[in-house]
Amino acid sequence: MASSLTKDPASSTGTERTFLGHPRGLTNLFMTEMWERYSFYGMRALLVLYLTADVAQGGLGMNVATATAIYSVYNAMVYLLALPGGWIADRAWGARKTVAIGGAIIMTGHFLLALPPEFSFFIGLAFIAVGSGLLKANISTMVGHLYDGVNDPRRDGGFTIFYMGINIGAFVAPLTIGTVGQKVNWHLGFAMAGVGMAIGLAFFLFGTRHFDAQSDVVPSPMSEAERASIIKKVLIWTLVAAVAYGVVGLSGHFSIDWALWPLTILGLVLPVYYLARIKRDKDLAPADQSKMSAYIWLFVAAAVFWGIYDQTGSTLTVFASDSTSSSLLGFSFPESWFQSLNPLYIMALAPVFAWIWVALAKRRKEPTTLSKFSFGLVLIGASFGIMMIAQGLATDGTRVSPLWLVMVYLIQTVGELTLSPVGLSVTTKLAPQKYASQMMGVWFLAVTAGDSVIALLQLVGVPTTTQGWFASQGALAVLAGVAILMYRKKIQPLMGGVH
Template sequence: MASAKTFFGHPRGLATLFLTEMWERFSFYGMRALLVLYLTAAASEGGMGMATSTAVALYSVYNATVYLMSMPGGWLGDRVWGPRRTVAISAFVIMLGHLMLATTVPALFYTGLVLIGVGSGLLKANISTMVGHLYQGPNDPRRDGGFTVFYMGINIGGFAAPLLIGWAGQKVSWHLGFGLAAAGMAVGLIQFLAGTRHLAEHSALVPNPLSHAERRRALRNTGLGVLVLAVFYGAVALADAFTLDWVLWPVSIAGLALPTYYFTRMRRDREVTADEKRKLTGYIWFFVAAAVFFMIFDQAGSTLNLFAEHSTSADLLGLTFPTSWFQSVNPLWVMILAPPLAALWVKLGSRNPSTTTKFSLGLIGVGLAFGVMSLAMAASAGGEKVSPLWLIVVYLIQTLAELCLSPVGLSVTTKLAPEKYASQLMGVWFLAVTAGDCVFALLQLVIEGAASGRTGFAVQGAVAVAAGLVFLASRRRVNALLGTVK
């Protein structure tokens, strides 16, 4: 049974989930701060010596895969293990993946990336669902605040990771940095197992368990899928025809097609009520808006990281620092701005902006941030290294946009999810990140990196602002589909 003690006015179980997510994000963002830099570093510097375009494409595919795996993660939570057991298993898989990255064996490095992608996907959908389980229904007034506190855990881990893991990776050894990420995930796993008694009892249940026949069919189909992929890619490798395109295109297509499939299946399910179907229709608006947002926001670890490395001075107020430390700026802004913003939402009460309005502000904000980024690109023309203040301002604007959209998106997903698909719809939410990453990866492939140039930043920013204005103009139509959910 969940503990009666509170955590900053919220159920005690929020502390367990807060710390688990904090350590998972510590490991993930530490690795992410190093990944593109390690891939592009020369072999003489201990890196892999990849071309910049190849490294950015690999990063995009990897990041899309992390969020793509949230869908089967939600399915496992709903139908096989339950959210609590799924999180425990996934944390162990993530830890193992980071340990593989800490080796100097290339094959193990790529295997480790796969394990981190799989484990992160399994964890994401289920841990957010368990946060929702702590509250008394979708209209519990503490709910949005609880997700904001939970979001702070993400950003504490994200802030500390580049400072420690980034420094170790760039100044001591790339593989030491990856090893610290493994240690962080180990701490998170131990803490989660010790704190499960504080979680809601519902989180240990399997909401819609597979029947014996369904389980047998799932095992057969999974085995067949793995066999087909192994034979196909084995044949491509033996023919010496393998390139990144053989991964990029299938993942990108899957990332765009799967959300359509899952929305269609949920709406056609006879066990989903008419009211739940209407809310799903409204939720599609939020999904598309989130995909546009994350197409831009998620470039922090790739194009903005490389801009920091090659075009930004790593000296501020006399302090010289590793360029991976720029990855701590966004979570630092979140920690500074999230508490007063959360307090503002509470203080506004009935005047609190609707979810649709907050999403619109998020889209407009992230678009403006990329407008500033295009100016920074112009200032760095000719090889000049620009002031760190450019990226600090970009991350400030992005953070304000993020706080209007991302934690609110987690909350509205738990509010609008049909009972039968609670964890799976959270998985669909994370597919919005996959869709955004896939669109950007395809742009990089088709126009050969121009999407990350000065004009590319400006165009992406304009698209986001336009999408935000359209969403704002359509808010009454969307709100009508949400019923009592605001």
């Protein structure tokens, strides 16, 4: 996206340089996010394909179940770590420093993936997950800091521009990194992702002077006693883990399952623990307790949705590789290109949906939050119903038309636009004041929970390339959507007037 630098007529000084009428720092944050998403989605487009590719083809030769479980656990950890990432910025480093450190860790992780040894590959994945947790939780906060409070009329437009960067990066990444990784060299593709993050980090560091001073502030700094206590606990648990895994490794029993199982269980237990902790807080007023009861319904629904949706990079990628024709109208393309469909659809349809909701609201016909959640779940379930049919057609080595996946991704994107923005909004509306700054992290935990459930199924050996896999999850999502709709008259009163 070309930038436009002009003098801001609304500036109090009359000399503020702007980006499309917005604070100049938005340029750098836009470019940082675009390149970070480029690196993230580019690597993700290759991950399962690389893990399952034969060793003779330069891959790791893993079975599909293990490869898809690794993908699911990795994705779960990215969203799980957003919660401590926000905490670190609030208590220790401030948003700007946390984003810079996160970007450097992500870049290091991608370059570790580019190294041939298998050991460095999994260390690289851990680096990317940790760095993403630090960056993802705080770069949006920095965008907010650029504006003069929540009532700045440019604020919503600024976030719209910022989120366009996400989809531009996500769209271009599979087309470039995916092509190089599949057609030239896997590790060169991963290196391209590292270069992308390096470019994003450079934009961020060079733009430091344009960021608001609030981004350097630590809102709730730790006392020396707290800092010492936390460092002590981290060192103790790190030592315990090192000793435990050292013993397993030296005994010759270590396998990737020793990492996948604990992380999967963590991804299931922590969301439950965190929700229970908030719900049982005796300081909450009865109205807040009621809202949290309603939110748990929505959280479970979102977990079901994201567990299916996030398989675009795992089971759907495997289906694209093994059972889908990679040519259309005489034009051939790598399987990783399918992952550019979602951001393409998002960019095309998001303005349409925004217009539809406003138009319906003016006529007092806009669906309620519960109805939108229900619709999103039914759509994501329907997408896996279509996958069930496609899987049935792809028998005896038959490759189905790519239009099947084109249709599936379209339906899933419409479901996402129905549920995801609404989920973000209702999270802020139902959040108790005491947990206002933490509830967005709780929303991300729905992704962690959904992905962890899928990882658990993959780890216990449920076959992922069958009609039963798609049919069972599709039916579950549709039933969840119907349940939300059927019980809406019981859930709605719990929401305290939030519609």
